[in-house]
Amino acid sequence: MIDQGLHITNDGGRIAGRAALLAGCAALLAWIGMPDAVLAQEAATQAPTAYRDLPYVGSRNLVWIIAQLHLLLAGFVLGVPIFAWLCEVVGWKSGDKRYDKLAKEFTKLLTSSYATTALFGGILLFLLIGFYPKLMAYLTDIFFPSFLVYCGLFLVETATLYLYWYGWDAMSEGNGKKFHIFLGFLLNVFAFFIMIVPNSWATFQASPVVIAEGTDFERAWAATWNPTWWPVNIHRIIANVVLGGYICGAYAGIRYLSAKSAEERYHYDWMGYVGNFIGVFGLLPLPFAGYWLMREIYQYNQQMGITLMGGFLSWLFILQAMLIGVLFLGSNYYFWMGITHRIPGSEGQYRKPIMAMLIILLLCLAVWMTPHSLVASLEEAQKMGGTHHPLLGVFGVMSAKMTVSNLMVLVTFMSFIMYWRAGKEDTAGWAKVAKSVMGAVLVLAGLAVIVLGVWGYFVPAIIRINYFSTSQVAIVIFVMLTITPLTALLLKSAKTTTEMVWGRMPPRAGYSLVLNAVMVILLMTLMGYARSSSRVHWHVYGVMRDSSQYAFSPALGYAAALMALNTFLFCLLVAFIFWVATMGDKAKAAASAKAAPESGHIPAMAGGAPALDGPASDVIEGNRPV
Amino acid sequence: MGGVLIRPIILTVCIYLFLKFIVPILPHSAPLPSSLIFLYLMLVMSGSVLFATLSGESKDAFFQPILRFLTGESGGALSSARYLVLALFPLLVGWQTYGSTASSDAPPGENRTIHPAPPGEYTGLSNPVPKTPENIMYGKGLYASRCAPCHGNFDGKGFAASGFTPPPANFKDPTTIAMLQESYLFWRIKKGGVGLPVEGMPWKTAMPRWELEMSDEDIWKVIMGEYDGAGQKPRTWDESE
Incomplete structure (x- = not known):
């Protein structure tokens, strides 16, 4: 019994021990599992995170800076291949090796910027996912198919760029060259699609098209083909060419200023001219593309259109007028200096036409910069009868702005034509007739643009927008299409009286190229902000409201400061990239300079170019290198 | 050569007088606010500098008189005027600073948006x-x-x-x-x-x-x-x- 009793006791103890062990395990599990349960409970009651912030800097500011830098880099990277490829084609067709060398130099800048662009794109994506998870989840839900397309495009673009750049020397002759040019073409095709795919995401936010039913692909396609997608695509592709051209011009300007040899000065003077020409070439249709974009925005949503053009963002368009004005003046100034410095003895001959063009540009700019509502003190406003001047207030509306922008385009085009014809004498028998026709076309076109502009005040807005403004643009295009071939035909038989001498531009020409590039960058930061801000407190206009602490439009001064910061950062970034990219060239140039030193050649930016401003006879003419 | 410098100065003054005194008396007109006059004058001056610096000769003709005056190379009465500028310039800067910082009962300039976006x-x-x-x-x-x-x-x-x-x-x-x-x-x-x-x-x-x-x-x-x-x-x- 005792044994039994012991046995029973022992059994009881074993059972109690096991029970205690089980209870302990259960308690341990409960203790370990408790936080999960609490978290699960919290997760069940708490909504997913919609926003995150960054202390002191602010999530919006950081995204603003990174997005702007990415966009500017992308603009450069997508714009440069267009004219690099065109230069290569010109070089191939004409057999002029200078163009091939130039195309290669442009592409070198492109390859060095490409990785940085992708890097900033990656940073931007991480920041967006981190700071705006709800918005990104929504956009991913709609655009997932196009995300995949975008990744694929990036892969083929990168592979093509590698082949294009690294295969340049290997594919320089015969069929190899043809294949290389085909690669350049492909590069541009992929680049175009790389641009328009993300454009659809950004334009969707401003003018969304949301369909509730359909497959993923159908929803993505409907959202992609939104009302402002193509206007932005066209506007951006032209703007990218302008940005690329002017940045290459600025690069050439700086290299020109730091050039120590006549050969370098020759090359970079010429490269600066090509960069400025490309910039101007793109600048001429840009106002028309911008006008079309604004028209589409206005038609899509009156509120958004007025916010931009008449509401609190309208002041940005006055700043835009100033920047574009400086750009037009800077580009023309560079052309005019080209005439007076590269073509010896031409200054006296062209002084009067240059003055006339300058006066027209300044008058147009004065009209473009005149706001509808003026900044006035109380006393001044009382004298005017409000902030709208009874006489000059008429300059504040689109009819006037369109007229002067067309006239400025015409003047700039004529600057180029004058530059083209400078130092040449017509020998064709029909030259007099051709010049009379060109003069008549120009004068009549100018008058027609002005008449349509004035008439535009007296017709319904829709007539002005649909017919008058488009007619003004058509007239300017007609002038270009008439005068360009006529001039080309005249110049075919023309006699060169004064040979154009490269490498003789004064230092201020190099600085004006840099100024033009800075103006374009500022313009893109300004109008990028305007386009983005027109959504006001919406992430996706009318669909997804911005409920973050940053759901307000910053004051214009604050925004302007950030735009200036972005411009500064981008310039720093580009300077660094170009410095790294050309390090090898400089080392080579320094080594060859040691082998054959050129006496007395100090870079222009170091004060070594007073002779460049002197009379033609003082200037050491550069040999034309190939 | 001095004309290259004198002409823009005369032009700027004439345009200022036109904007300030002639424009207000035109039919259906009114005085222009100072912000607009300033804008137009800046354009005139920028245009003058651009035109003057197109060639080396015209650039020198434009800037040399200014440089000669500032460096005291002109001599004669202009040397005395140089000291006058030296004395007046800080006063001008001081006056501007005072004007922009001193408290005033005048309301600030306004940039009212006449046609704001509708709801x-x-x-x-x-x-x-x-x-x-x-x-x-x-x-x-x-x-x-x-x-x-x-x-x-x-x-x-x-x-x-x-x-x-x-x-x-x-x-x-x-x-x-x-x-x-x-x-x-x-x-x-x-x-x-x-x-x-x-x-x-x-x-x-x-x-x-x-x-x-x-x-x-x-x-x-x-x-x-x-x-x-x-x-x-x-x-x-x-x-x-």
Whole structure:
């Protein structure tokens, strides 16, 4: 019994021990599992995170800076291949090796910027996912198919760029060259699609098209083909060419200023001219593309259109007028200096036409910069009868702005034509007739643009927008299409009286190229902000409201400061990239300079170019290198 | 050579005098605010510098007299003037600084947005009232009784207009209602000055909130009467309208 009793006791103890062990395990599990349960409970009651912030800097500011830098880099990277490829084609067709060398130099800048662009794109994506998870989840839900397309495009673009750049020397002759040019073409095709795919995401936010039913692909396609997608695509592709051209011009300007040899000065003077020409070439249709974009925005949503053009963002368009004005003046100034410095003895001959063009540009700019509502003190406003001047207030509306922008385009085009014809004498028998026709076309076109502009005040807005403004643009295009071939035909038989001498531009020409590039960058930061801000407190206009602490439009001064910061950062970034990219060239140039030193050649930016401003006879003419 | 420098100075002064004293006396004109005069003068000066620096010779002719004066190479009476500039320049900077920082009872310059963006619910509205001669006449009648005291014969010169700053809008001016859609006018008439967003400075207008006294249909009729009376057409996206 005792044994039994012991046995029973022992059994009881074993059972109690096991029970205690089980209870302990259960308690341990409960203790370990408790936080999960609490978290699960919290997760069940708490909504997913919609926003995150960054202390002191602010999530919006950081995204603003990174997005702007990415966009500017992308603009450069997508714009440069267009004219690099065109230069290569010109070089191939004409057999002029200078163009091939130039195309290669442009592409070198492109390859060095490409990785940085992708890097900033990656940073931007991480920041967006981190700071705006709800918005990104929504956009991913709609655009997932196009995300995949975008990744694929990036892969083929990168592979093509590698082949294009690294295969340049290997594919320089015969069929190899043809294949290389085909690669350049492909590069541009992929680049175009790389641009328009993300454009659809950004334009969707401003003018969304949301369909509730359909497959993923159908929803993505409907959202992609939104009302402002193509206007932005066209506007951006032209703007990218302008940005690329002017940045290459600025690069050439700086290299020109730091050039120590006549050969370098020759090359970079010429490269600066090509960069400025490309910039101007793109600048001429840009106002028309911008006008079309604004028209589409206005038609899509009156509120958004007025916010931009008449509401609190309208002041940005006055700043835009100033920047574009400086750009037009800077580009023309560079052309005019080209005439007076590269073509010896031409200054006296062209002084009067240059003055006339300058006066027209300044008058147009004065009209473009005149706001509808003026900044006035109380006393001044009382004298005017409000902030709208009874006489000059008429300059504040689109009819006037369109007229002067067309006239400025015409003047700039004529600057180029004058530059083209400078130092040449017509020998064709029909030259007099051709010049009379060109003069008549120009004068009549100018008058027609002005008449349509004035008439535009007296017709319904829709007539002005649909017919008058488009007619003004058509007239300017007609002038270009008439005068360009006529001039080309005249110049075919023309006699060169004064040979154009490269490498003789004064230092201020190099600085004006840099100024033009800075103006374009500022313009893109300004109008990028305007386009983005027109959504006001919406992430996706009318669909997804911005409920973050940053759901307000910053004051214009604050925004302007950030735009200036972005411009500064981008310039720093580009300077660094170009410095790294050309390090090898400089080392080579320094080594060859040691082998054959050129006496007395100090870079222009170091004060070594007073002779460049002197009379033609003082200037050491550069040999034309190939 | 001095002419290269003197001519732009004379030009700038002449343009200043023209903008300051001639423009205000032109028919239907008024004095220009200093911000606009400053803008135009900056353009003139920029143009002068650009033109003067096109060639090395003209650049030297433009800047050399200034440099000679500043470095004291000119000699004679100009040397004394140089000391005068040396003394006056800091005073000028001081005066400017004082002017921009000293407390003043003058209100700051304003940049009121005359046509701010309308609220979303008013965009895309179209006039539901048929455009018949009767409705237009009825709208003009309402206009005569409610709007004309301030807006006058559609020209912003009603008998009460002189009592308001800013003055009532001039509908005959092609830069006012001709630039706007009918839905915009509907919002402005219905909600009045108090309905404006901040950038439109609702405290700066005495426009009544007409929704308290008129039905929506009457407001649409007033709009039709207004456009007809002023000889303007509303902004539309359809040419047939």
